[in-house]
Amino acid sequence: MRYAFFFLMLILFAAQPVLAADSSPQPPPPQLTIESASTILNGIQGEVVSVTPSEVPGLYRVGMKMQGKIYPLYLDASGRYLFSGNIIRIADRANLTEEEFRQLNPIDLSQIPLDDALLLGNPAAKHPILVFTDPHCPYCSQLHQVLLEAVKEHPELAFKLKLVPFKQSSKEITKTIICNKSIDQLEMAFAGKALPKPDCDTDAGDKNLALAQKLGIRGTPSLIMPNGLIFPGYHSLADLMTLIKENTPADK
Secondary structure, eight states, rough: OOSSOOOOOOOOOOOOOOTTOOOOOOOOOOOOOOOHHHHHHSSSSSSSEEEEEEEEETEEEEEEEEEEEEEEEEEETTOOEOSSSSOOOOOTTTEEEHHHHHHHOOOOOOSSOOOEEEEEEEOSSSSOOOEEEEETTTHHHHHHHHHHHHHHHHHTTTEEEEOOOGGGGGGHHHHHHHHHHHHHHHHHHHHHHHOOSSSSOOOOHHHHHHHHHHTOOSSSSSETTTSSSSEEEEEOHHHHHHHHHHTTOOOO
């Protein structure tokens, strides 16, 4: 995810001076609120819509609405320092800012056409999970095996697969699979087998590629959960089931 605002440099930690000679109790840091953050950022175009403690000690995540999107900025508790850019958790190299951007901007699932999607699992599932996949993507092939395990162990689940030809070599194959709406042909492609030429004229793959780029999806595989949150990359079965549980609305 690319953010076209403020600074491009990432700042991970802000060091605080320690006065060893002063053992007196220190007052607790002030609590940042939407009102106080709005006052601090008054000179910046945009609307403060949320303030929550960030994972980084001493920083608050501020959701700033600008041009129809909500961007995560970071303020220290005093409101004297503004941080804008990617914060990386070193332990697992996770980009916390990208994750927070996705959380602040869930996808409107009604805007995603599904007429070309391949169904894997229960056609009556109430909350299908969308999967953006590429027939020539090795990690997509690995995730597909996990999806097969998931629907076998949990027959109530369904995945709707959108073929996105990020790889140039996938364009013709994508047309063939979409023309036939064939899970079998997708699995043949994952196995490296040759497919026949497409027997219809479709631009669904190109449209899916444009849609993925519009949604900020830069690669495959990527999952879109029922609550609209995007989770890129491969996931083990255990991790996948956790994601589904945490990001699927409870049935009333």
